Amino acid sequence: VAKTSLMSPPWPEVKLPDPVEEAKYHAEVVQKVNKMIATGQYGRLFAVVHFASKQWKITSEDLIMMDNVLEAECGDRIRMEKVLLVGADDFTLIGRPLLGKNLVRVEATVIEKTESWPKINMRFRKRHNYQKKKIIVNPQTVLRINTIEIFPCLS
Amino acid sequence: RVTDRFWRVQEVLKYARHFRGRKNRCYKLAVRSVRRAFVKSTKARREKKRFLRALWITRIEAASLEHGLKYPAFISNLLKSQVELNRKMIADLAIYEPKTFKSLAALAQRRREEGFLAALGDGKEPEGIFSRIVHHY
Numbered sequence: 001v002a003k004t005s006l007m008s009p010p011w012p013e014v015k016l017p018d019p020v021e022e023a024k025y026h027a028e029v030v031q032k033v034n035k036m037i038a039t040g041q042y043g044r045l046f047a048v049v050h051f052a053s054k055q056w057k058i059t060s061e062d063l064i065m066m067d068n069v070l071e072a073e074c075g076d077r078i079r080m081e082k083v084l085l086v087g088a089d090d091f092t093l094i095g096r097p098l099l100g101k102n103l104v105r106v107e108a109t110v111i112e113k114t115e116s117w118p119k120i121n122m123r124f125r126k127r128h129n130y131q132k133k134k135i136i137v138n139p140q141t142v143l144r145i146n147t148i149e150i151f152p153c154l155s
Numbered sequence: 156r157v158t159d160r161f162w163r164v165q166e167v168l169k170y171a172r173h174f175r176g177r178k179n180r181c182y183k184l185a186v187r188s189v190r191r192a193f194v195k196s197t198k199a200r201r202e203k204k205r206f207l208r209a210l211w212i213t214r215i216e217a218a219s220l221e222h223g224l225k226y227p228a229f230i231s232n233l234l235k236s237q238v239e240l241n242r243k244m245i246a247d248l249a250i251y252e253p254k255t256f257k258s259l260a261a262l263a264q265r266r267r268e269e270g271f272l273a274a275l276g277d278g279k280e281p282e283g284i285f286s287r288i289v290h291h292y
Contacts, residue, residue: 001288009275014268046252048244055244057251084240085248085255092255094262097239119200122193131190 030154033091038152042088045148047106050082050098058106062145070141072110078143080106086150093150102153107146116140211246218249222260224267232263235270 036042046059052066072078083104086093093099116138124131157163164182170192171178171185178188216226233240238259240248249256 001290009271011271014271016268016272048240048248055241057244057247084238084244087252087255089254092252092258094238094258096237120193121197122190123197124190124194133193 034152034154036091037150042090045086045088045150047083047104047148048085049080049106050084051080055084058145058148060145060147064143064145066141066143067116067138068141069113069139070110074110074113076110078108078110080108086148103151105149108143109146110141111144112142114140208242211242214246214249215242218256219260222257224260224263228267229260229263232266232270233259236262236266238262
């Protein structure tokens with residue numbers, strides 16, 4: 001039978017590796033990473049955190065400024081849940097979509113609560129005598145990320 | 156009598172000091188330029204979001220092509236594997252954490268292959284239907 005264009009799919013044929021062997025390999029890798037975390041063989045950790053409806057890539061001793069009010073006094077310690085990704089030099093832990101709270105711990109302190117610089121909102125239509133000027137001042141909060149810790153509870 | 160005309164005029168001229176030509180000195184010309192500058196800045200604040208998103212997308216595309224994946228394949232497979240990183244983060248990771256980006260690309264590639272296999276299914280014809288290919292024995 002002659003080969004037509006619709007006989008085989010347009011993508012190249014793919015073969016997945018053996019599931020049993022793959023499971024073994026995965027367990028090995030997980031154990032190795034667990035050991036590395038337990039012995040503390042990582043340098044600087046970075047994390048991707050979802051906070052104030054934005055995603056931030058943070059490390060320790062990091063400053064973050066958000067364009068809203070946090071209901072916390074200056075000097076309060078905050079623990080950030082909703083961690084999407086944690087990584088070091090040799091390994092990364094990717095959450096689907098979030099990582100467990102018993103795996104990662106991100107601590108931050110509120111440093112200052114200020115207002116933004118006065119932004120000017122102006123609308124103007126020519127020849128129609130229409131102009132409006134509004135000065136917008138947003139409250140801002142500055143956080144400092146103190147530590148990012150990971151615990152060896154992978155499975 | 157108006158006594159603080161100087162300060163009213165300075166309020167406008169202070170925003171025009173870095174302009175070119177007589178607009179930075181003469182009030183009549185400065186008022187028009189300052190007004191246009193404010194209007195343009197308000198509109199630009201809305202366009203900045205679109206512009207930055209396009210920039211992130213081009214960066215992610217370039218980085219994923221280095222790993223042999225196209226942007227639509229990369230993003231759709233990442234979303235299907237329930238990784239909810241937004242484009243800003245992926246672009247930042249591609250710049251500053253190349254190893255992490257490589258692992259994300261590998262994850263997307265693996266999910267893509269699994270999708271291909273799932274789309275092919277069993278490879279059998281549905282029951283009760285004549286196949287187009289007539290087998291001659």
